[in-house]
Amino acid sequence: MIETRGLGKAYDGVSALRGLDWTVGEGEWWGIIGPNGSGKSTLMRLLSGVERPSSGTIRIRGRHVEDYGRKELSRMMAVLQQEGIMPVHYPVREVLEMGRHPYLNWLGQDMREDVGALIDGIMEKLELQGLADRHLDELSGGQRQRVALGQVMAQEPQILLLDEPTTFLDIHYQQQFMELVAEWRKEAGITVVAVLHDLNLAALYCDKLLVLRDGRAVSMGTPEEMLTSERIRSVYDVEPVIVAHPVYGAPQVLLSKAALKRNKEEGNEWVF
């Protein structure tokens, strides 16, 4: 579905992403993890075509990403950022309808005749009916993120790119958000690529993880393969304890408290 070869991006000579060879299969859910500044958002901007690579290629269904027209690419791929959408003074239903933009012809008519039913279905699925006439700037962050998800659902993409989508959500909305994406993937067979800081959510929901550090792919594979204490320690410089989720068996990362800090002469390292 997505294939990158030798993908790299440099800003003013500083490499944000280097030589990434990565293949995302149709219908897979990939999580991209790694410390701050490791190149996760850069990779998302390259995949979505917002920025051009400095080196290497990205192919989507075998075609170079730059060969897609703007609307054509929007029909293929939707992007949801961590802050969702700006809190503009538009009613919720209209915000969802904006997701149909890539399907409008030059007369502003939608390619789909039953677009009203499509939007109704999404409103129902995301339990947005009660908010239909409310304006986006009158909603909480969690509610806005649900509307943002509704908008990308209305876009009917085949690939969903999520950049830290749960950062501002409480645990209820985090779980609800991930469940809604999981359900959508199951129903529509979409491919999902999500930058996630929460390793435990990533382990529960993603099929595969790509681990980045300093712009390079440290490793890639299943959550069980990627979330080992050695790898988490070396990538994040923390002392983790990995336990299996008691219900699902997925690896879950617990942190140890740093007991004291050595003084500078001894290397200024955390001691656990």
Ligand SMILES: Nc1ncnc2c1ncn2[C@@H]1O[C@H](COP(=O)(O)OP(=O)(O)OP(=O)(O)O)[C@@H](O)[C@H]1O
């Ligand atoms: N527009 C830019 N101009 C210059 N440098 C940039 C730009 N965007 C990113 N970088 C640099 O590229 C590197 C990777 O940044 P990126 O935002 O991709 O990291 P990230 O893994 O998403 O980080 P975070 O977890 O903090 O969001 C960083 O060193 C960053 O400073």
